[in-house]
Amino acid sequence: MPPTKPMSFGALAVIGAVALALPLGLAWAGGLIGPHRINGGDVTAALEDNGGLHPGYRRAHAKGLCFSGSFEANGNGTALSRASALRAGTYPVIGRFSLAGGNPLAGDGRNVFHAMALRLRTPDGHEWRMAMDHTPIFPVADVASFIALQRATKPDPKTGKPDPAAMKPFLAQHPEVKAFQTYIAAAILPDSFANATYYSISAFRFTDAAGTTRFVRWQFDPEAPLSGLDKKHLDALPRDALFQEMIARTAKGPSRWHLKLVVANPGDVTDKATVAWTGAHRTVDAGVLTLTSVQPEENGACRDLNFDPTILPPGISLSDDPLLGARSKTYSSSFNRRAGEGVHPSAAGQDLAKEKGQ
Amino acid sequence: MSRNPQDFHPLLRLLHWLMALMVLAMMFIGVGMVSTAGPLYPALLALHRPVGIAILVLVLIRLPLRLATGAPPLPEDLAPAQKLVAKASHVLLYASMVGMPLIGWAMLSAGGYPVVVSGLVLPPILPHDLQIYALLRWAHTVIALLFFALVLLHLSAALFHGLIRRDGVLRSMTSGHRRAGRADP
Numbered sequence: 001m002p003p004t005k006p007m008s009f010g011a012l013a014v015i016g017a018v019a020l021a022l023p024l025g026l027a028w029a030g031g032l033i034g035p036h037r038i039n040g041g042d043v044t045a046a047l048e049d050n051g052g053l054h055p056g057y058r059r060a061h062a063k064g065l066c067f068s069g070s071f072e073a074n075g076n077g078t079a080l081s082r083a084s085a086l087r088a089g090t091y092p093v094i095g096r097f098s099l100a101g102g103n104p105l106a107g108d109g110r111n112v113f114h115a116m117a118l119r120l121r122t123p124d125g126h127e128w129r130m131a132m133d134h135t136p137i138f139p140v141a142d143v144a145s146f147i148a149l150q151r152a153t154k155p156d157p158k159t160g161k162p163d164p165a166a167m168k169p170f171l172a173q174h175p176e177v178k179a180f181q182t183y184i185a186a187a188i189l190p191d192s193f194a195n196a197t198y199y200s201i202s203a204f205r206f207t208d209a210a211g212t213t214r215f216v217r218w219q220f221d222p223e224a225p226l227s228g229l230d231k232k233h234l235d236a237l238p239r240d241a242l243f244q245e246m247i248a249r250t251a252k253g254p255s256r257w258h259l260k261l262v263v264a265n266p267g268d269v270t271d272k273a274t275v276a277w278t279g280a281h282r283t284v285d286a287g288v289l290t291l292t293s294v295q296p297e298e299n300g301a302c303r304d305l306n307f308d309p310t311i312l313p314p315g316i317s318l319s320d321d322p323l324l325g326a327r328s329k330t331y332s333s334s335f336n337r338r339a340g341e342g343v344h345p346s347a348a349g350q351d352l353a354k355e356k357g358q
Numbered sequence: 359m360s361r362n363p364q365d366f367h368p369l370l371r372l373l374h375w376l377m378a379l380m381v382l383a384m385m386f387i388g389v390g391m392v393s394t395a396g397p398l399y400p401a402l403l404a405l406h407r408p409v410g411i412a413i414l415v416l417v418l419i420r421l422p423l424r425l426a427t428g429a430p431p432l433p434e435d436l437a438p439a440q441k442l443v444a445k446a447s448h449v450l451l452y453a454s455m456v457g458m459p460l461i462g463w464a465m466l467s468a469g470g471y472p473v474v475v476s477g478l479v480l481p482p483i484l485p486h487d488l489q490i491y492a493l494l495r496w497a498h499t500v501i502a503l504l505f506f507a508l509v510l511l512h513l514s515a516a517l518f519h520g521l522i523r524r525d526g527v528l529r530s531m532t533s534g535h536r537r538a539g540r541a542d543p
Contacts, residue, residue: 015522025386043395125472
């Protein structure tokens, strides 16, 4: 240090202030200081609390079965979106059937959601990932309510069912759940993954070649006729009944669904997945999904994929539904957790291994 | 161009300040993004990737230029240990600027994600492997925090040179010195 230049207190203060302000700013941006922000970890923690901790598995929809097949687009979808997946052609698909909940060993009868996830890849390298349920609406509209739902529906260890004392105040605070409960009480619970309709849940923005944007929800309508499970005797259903049925069915032949793109009418709600679109809607049949083979998760390609519904090709983008961002972040947190935990056998895989051993 | 040997090449100075803004923004976008499951999450993610790749492209222009044009000598009265810290920290800063975007890209590849940056599809640079993904995801966070600490050190040292020592080191990266060969007045 040259002795001719005196130390300036002001200069030191400036340096100290900068060196302090930046980390404080970063801590604020990272949510360490200031009001609490719901992050992906909060949601995965709520899911782990509800379903128990099962290392190596997805935190939600833990129980699954991989499949592969193809999507044959007929080109009609290009009227709504310039996404290359909707141009006439056949594109490979990897997918996953699953049941709701965080327990990979849960019985098939007790889970509310039957789900189908898809990854559709086109030769231009773009992907369209989807995570769909067999219900057209979701019970809650935002991430805080989803966490509250997980807490309220945590199974009571004694009965295996949600505690009514926790459900009552939750339902009082979340009247939007009523629509879902009404729907689920009346709806048929599909007795196969193959005869269920799968819905996009949220609305998405579709942009056509001319730049016109429309809100769209989509669904995969099965060719197999719908028949339902006996809701009164769900407990009697063998643990992996739905999974075994799908494996046996696929051994006999492929299953098919039609992709229907449903265009929003003026006034349709696009930012709440709790609200159904009712009445007549313009619907475009965009092509056929054909499922040709199934694989247990431990040797299927779907296990190590994150079916994040915000991974979209050009021509399809997010709507203003807050669930989409929340799902993306939560799926990512769940994926990061299980990635570091290693491979674990699935329930269906365990049963198959037992059968082979007999 | 008759450049004063006490200054960095003008293009390096431009790249330095441009990238300083981008790197700092990336750190705030990164921590902001992982801290929320709100509607800002997809928007921040959509910013994080193209800015990261832009930093990679810029540093790949900047590094050869820096190696070709060199750096002005540090003041002679600076202690040898300080000179060593200065040199080492600059090597680490460059390593972070190259490494962070590459780790991000490799991490997405190993996670089986499509690497799409502003509509452009980049090829995967690692095979789809969840164990590698988990390791890189961890490294991306840890190195980001170390990088931030390094940036703080670098910034404090620059201010120390500029405000306290007033030895021309800071000026060599800002407005530059007046004429070739003339010492700091």
